[in-house]
Amino acid sequence: MTLYHQLKQCGNPQGAVQMVVSLCQSHTPKEVADIMGISLRWVYTIRKRFQNSGGNLEACLLKRGPSSPMSNRTPKEIEIMVVNLAQETNLGPHRLAIALKRSFGIGSSPYTIRNILRRYGIHCRKFRMKNGNKRYAANLEAFSPLEFWQLDVKYVVDQTALPKEAYASIFKNRLPQYQFTAIDVKTRLRLIAYDHSLSFHNALTFMLLVEAWLRSFGVHHHLFFQTDNGSDGPTP
8 A cells, every 4th residue: 555545544634635745845746656656647736736725735635527517418307307207106217218208208218317317316116026036116005906907928939938849739730829918916817818920919909808808897997007118019
């Protein structure tokens, strides 16, 4: 550890600056840099700050900000909007970007929104499931049973979950290769359908099928459908 850092860690950071200033009166900047174990540029910086501040040691240690603010930084009012929306909805950066575009016409990258949330210390609330995975926390008390549904599409023949014989049977018998699933977040009730192709038309048809099935059993309250915002599925 250099002499400069030893003096800074002794409890009086100004002592290191005072030593540099004192040595500059009887030594060259190069000699001071070698004695203190710092760069020559830092010696010149301390000496200049000391002279410009009228002998104020604290001014020599102040961190200087950028000479000009970032020209491409997101406006403050949009940052506040992102923070408020994240706190109200508990959405991640990608969903927040979609919500801002649809509701307010503001186009912002998910990575920009991620940086905004980090600056303000906003994190999506998640809970750990029994299998170890994490999922976004949802306020289940705010919804009635059979009111909020999560829609998902799975490619059945992904060659990873089932035995090889099962995949061979699917292709041989020309069975549907896509599984559409609707899960009620309150009761965890699942409705499943299968189709041979993945398209917006099929996904929307499945959503309407779920609604028609619920209406036929006397469920008449307002329904909410949440998707993963995929390119082939319906969007809420």
